[in-house]
Amino acid sequence: MALQIYNVLGREKQPFVPVQEGKINMYVCGPTVQDYAHIGHAKTYVSFDVVVRYLRYSGYDVLYVQNITDVGHLLDTGEDRILKKARQAASSPMQIAEYYTRKYFEAMDALGIQRPDISPRASGHIPEQIALIEQLIHKGHAYEVNGSVYFDVRSYPEYGKLSNRKLDEQEAGTREDVRDEKRHPADFALWKKAEPEHILRWESPWGVGFPGWHIECSAMAAKYLGETFDIHGGGVDNIFPHNESEIAQSECVHDAPFANYWMLVGSLMVPDAEGIPVKMSKSLGNFVTVTDALEKYRPEVIRTLILSGHYRSPLIYSDSDDPEQESSLRSAKNGWERLMGAVWLTRDAMAAAPEGDDGNGILAALSTARTRFEEAMDDDFNAPSALAALYELTREVNTLLNSGTTVGKNVLMAIDNTYRKLGGEVLGIVPDKMLGGTNADREAALIRMLVDMRSEARTSKNYAVSDRIRQQLAELGIALEDRPDGSTIWRVS
């Protein structure tokens, strides 16, 4: 089956047809770098990471652009967020933005998210934004008032087509101070005049000021991907006004469709005091940073959790050390460990396996798994269904490898390759190696040595020694498992 994508523009699953055959231009709204990245960001960016990985796996040449918004947005009070933060920290705004930009990349890297091909900064594209605004004014879609420029929503009849909103049904804007300047309450700022105390400021044809929130995405998407590109992604919470306004600006400037397919990711939810799920967000203060989550769980586990739900659905994030309490993370961890158990078993067996095709009955299961996996992913990137294909394969692999029959090296390599491709390359939940770091090989050899010594102790029924080795390794996070054939495998727990 060919790739189908649920297009928010039209609200239906559609066959995917790129502008240029074999090539995909894709833009995803990035973060505003004004605080640490939390698990909510992780959900969105892991989801698109897997989308990009799968598209590449499918043979597409993908150009993936994700912006960094570092010019700040307006607060209700009219105060710039980054500016406010800078004042608190007594640093310059760009210093704050740079700090959180670095932290953002660190967090995403740690989650195994492949970097976008281009991560353009809004602050580095002020001229492009000004150029767009000038064109909008020239074409009658925007107007200038007192050094600020607003988009005239009534000049664009399609305004609201993404979020299904009608102008006359919207509540009037609440920002009293700016409402007077607007011709229509739904008009939004393209350029804002900077008050004297506002440090983030740039020269423009309308005086000193700073760009509105939505224009940077229109400017950078057009610059790197062209007037019309294939996929635009982001979180659903930005469907209005942000995404809607991006479309309006871009289509009015270029007189061409902006993005052909809109993919919006469901929000990450966290139970409140009553156990009712609410969106994780900075303003509610109910967020868990990526860094904190990674202190307790491996990145692959967090990815597994995120992929256990469809990208469009909200996902409940919960964790508790109390075994009686629900923990979606613990669930994900246990499932992931079972899957990885099969992977380690396969790789471990490879070292001593005879050449040949013994046990090649599993090849049919590998083929089935791959087919089911691809069918799931082709169907609007149905990761939970794809994951299920991997879990079913895992049962068959475990059965084979625990059956005591000989399995040839070629067959083991085929199994490993399937996990590497689907679980590693596409989903990013199957690491290449058990251990990371520069001394990984040496460490593995040392562990192997202890395992061998323990085996000798067991053979001579010196269980006091063998159990002590196992116990002490366990305390270091290395779990040993004795196999029916007398061998022992180890893994990081």
Next chain:
RNA sequence: GGCGACGUGGCCAAGUGGCAAGGCAAGGCUCUGCAAAAGCCUGAUCGUGGGUUCAAUUCCCACCGUCGCCUCCA
């Protein structure tokens, strides 16, 4: 109030007009020096009430409930 999404076994979660994937948890079993792991077995009238149909969890209507957006948010 407007717009949108959703309600599937204890929890999470796919899915289809025709006997309801998968994961976690629980119980039983097999294997085992112990441990661990793995495998097998056990469970759902798919929110409620109508309607369409030979047949609905799947389509339509109503209702109840939950969440999101409408203000900064991925």
